Amino acid sequence: TFGDLREIPCYNANLSAQQYNALCGNWTGMGGSHAPNFATGADALAYIASLNGQIADGSIIDYMAPARSLKRNVEGGPRKYATKYQNMTFSVGLRGNINDDWRYDVSYQTSEVDYLEETQNDMSITKLLRAVNVVNVNGVPTCVSVLDGTDANCIPYNLFSGGLPGDGGIQAIWDSNPEMQTYIATPSFILGDSSETIFQAYLEGDTGLSLPGAPGSISAVFGIESRELESDYRPDVASQIPDGTGAGGPAVALAGGYDVDEYFLELGIPVTDSLNLEAGARFADFSTNNDTDAFKLGAFWQINDQVSLRGTFQTASRHGSITELYRGQGSNLTDLDPDPCGTDPETGIGPSATQEQCANTGLPAALYGSDLKSPADQYNILEGGNPNLVPEESESLTFGIVWSPEAVPGLTITLDYFDIEITDGIGTIPAATTLKRCLETGNPVFCNLIERDPIAGTLWVSPGQIITTNTNVSEQSLTGYDIIFSYPFETPLGVVDLKGISTITDSDTLIVIPGAAELECAGYYGAACGKNPTPEFAGNYSASLTRGDFDYVLGLRYLGETDDLGSTAIDFEAKTYLDFTVSYQYSDHLRFSLGASNIFDEDPVYTSGAGTAPGNGNTFPGYFDALGTYIFLNAKFEL
Known part of the structure; x- marks a missing residue:
């Protein structure tokens, strides 16, 4: 039930006297008798109506006892997930020669992906609440939803019996009555589709222009590319609520798209017989008004027949994806250390943060040091897209050496160094970082992203959550080496080809938020x-x-x-x-x-x-x- 069952009616027909006293009898102002037996369904409904009347006139506070059940449905078997993708792609193109110096290439491609996700055997929160809202009618536990016509198929769920085989408890009920699981477990479905259309046309050839003393003329490629992208993600009602106890958070619908027209130019510039330069530029006009550009300058120097040097400097921009821009905002789960403002009920270890720091996160002083820990160490977050994202920007530098030893014909070994820097990185401020920075600094930039449950002060009981929607925030720097080799050779059995690429990541530093310290991620995972x-x-x-x-x-x-x-x-x-x-x-x-x-x-x-x-x-x-x-x-x- 994963904590989604939050209240039990005191008149529940399956409550023992001891359970009734624990849930209802010891609460001041709690109404409802212990497992009353009614002659007819009408009598039961009249009794419940009278309890509602007592709440209205202030005679009682409630008859629904606050109780959070964290039981797993082990008797009903595991949850099952099925995912299906269906892809269709069509492309057509035409290429040819205009004359001896110039060639053309025109192509058109359209593709579509259909998506289906089905969840089976997950307990329905709606049906679970109905299945524990049970009264005795002539000694037979009966769902109130059956009596009032809300749900004629409801089957009572005896949450309070033991669960071991042969003890007459929940396991025995499941074994003898599979209709129970059929009722409780409701399948859910998510449909989706995405499409992309690409038109590209370019010319390439010899410009007839050359640098003074150059052995050849400058070659060029220039053209246009037009793309249209659309995506649609359609969860059913059960997925959007979400109604499954194991859903973690609602599946949020997505619908959006954009188109872009790009113009590009690349030049190959001979300088000497052994030295060549290359240059390029690309300009993109997005329908979102977030236009981007990219530039490239590179060189290749053939020192001799065995050794060459090469290097490239380029800038680039990355526009946000449809999901990053338009995904609906909704709740989900993230993994965190125990809440630093609470006491761990398992170890008895108290808060690691001060009361003043915890006040920054919205925790009332009366709840400081209380049990704020999620049993699953998973906490609520609000995530989703942001249509106001700006493109990421990057600069990269690569240079390397290519060695083709004369003593081993066919062997080529390449060593490349790369240095890449990304700014305005599209991402989220991790929930752990938000919580830590709020505690340490009290900065509203972080503290305003934390919303504690107003009653319990928790971050894992709704509406408690940490906001982690997409934003332009991070900076990243990546350096390292690529070692590539290729060695084809003939043998009596046929042609053997040995290939390989090794990547050595020297440094992968991340600045999660402006002003934060660099975090080294090479050789690591987890946390930020x-x-x-x-x-x-x-x-x-x-x-x-x-x-x-x-x-x-x-x-x-x-x-x-x-x-x-x-x-x-x-x-x-x-x-x-x-x-x-x-x-x-x-x-x-x-x-x-x-x-x-x-x-x-x-x-x-x-x-x-x-x-x-x-x-x-x-x-x-x-x-x-x-x-x-x-x-x-x-x-x-x-x-």
Whole structure:
């Protein structure tokens, strides 16, 4: 029930005398007799109406006892989720020569993705509340919603019986009456679709212009690209409320889109026989009025037949996505350390923050040091899009050396250094950061984002929450090295090709909010570094053999270790995955592939800190191979 069951009627037919006294008998002003028995349903409804009248005239305070049930529905089986994607893409293009110097290329592409998500076997909050609102009619526990015609299918839920097999409690009810689970568990659905249309046209050729003394003329590419993007995300009513006890937060509808016209130019400029320059510019006109531009300047110097140097400096802008801009705002869950203003009921450890600091977060003095801890260590946040976002800006510098040793024909080794800086990063202020900065500084910029429950002072009982909607806030700097090699060679069995790329992340610093200290995230995950681990070393390597119409590819993926900066302090060990694929070229137009990823079924690393997205199942499916070995078969047809 995950705490969504918050009140129990004192007349509940399934309450024992002891339970009644604990929930109702010891409360001043609490009305309702213990499990009264009525001759008819009309008598029961008249009794409830009389209780409502007593509330109205002030005779009693209430007859619904405040009680938060945190029971899991283990008897009813696990929740199940099914996700389906259906993709359609159509593209057409035309290219040709205008003359000996100039060529044209025109293309059009449209694509659409349909999405379906179904949740099964999750308990309905609405039906759960009806199933515990039960009275005795001639000794038979009966739902009030059946008597008043609200829900003729309601089945009483005896929350107060034991749950072990054979004890006559909840487990026995489930085993003998599967209709109970059928009633309590209501499926929910989310439909969605997204579409993108792209038109592109460009010319490339020889300008006939050259620098003095240059061995050739300047080449150019210039053109236009027009894109239209739309997205629609349609949760059903049960998902939007949300009505599922395990939903975490409402699924918020999304509908939006934008279009953009882009104009680009690239130049290849020979300087000498061994030195070439390249330059480029791109200008984008968005329908959101957030126009962007990007520029590039690079050089390539062939020192000799074996060694070359290259370098590029470029600026870029990233416009917000449809989701970042237009996603509706709604509640969800985030993982936090225990509330620093409360006492942990499990350990008895008191607040780590002072009463004055906690007052900054909106906590009344009377609730300081009370039990504010979420049993699941998950707290409410308000998240969603922001149509006022401005584009991210970035500058990047790369330079490297390319070595093709004469002694090993075919071998090429490249070492590149990269330095990337991002400003006005689109993201959110993490809830943990907001809470920490409010406690430390009392700054309204942070404290106004914290809304405590006005009665209990908690951040995990609605309407308590921390606001984490999208904003332009962060700065990030990333430096490191890419080492790339390629070595194709002939053997009696066929052509062997060895390839690989190793990425060494030297530094990944993050400034979450302006004025905050830099946080090093290389080799870490968790806390303000987020749930996307950044190993200091990662690699992707392959060995392929081409023999006739067959290709055999053995791949190796390596993820270096990362340390947890969060409260769970569960570090991730290094992981190595092996993949294998066999492909057969049946004809010029048809190709078949059969393969397996993670062929040794390597388990992911699990952590209780994974929480909600991108965490799932106590791990990170987007980082680790969470489902083990994945076998695939596909066919590719080309006209």
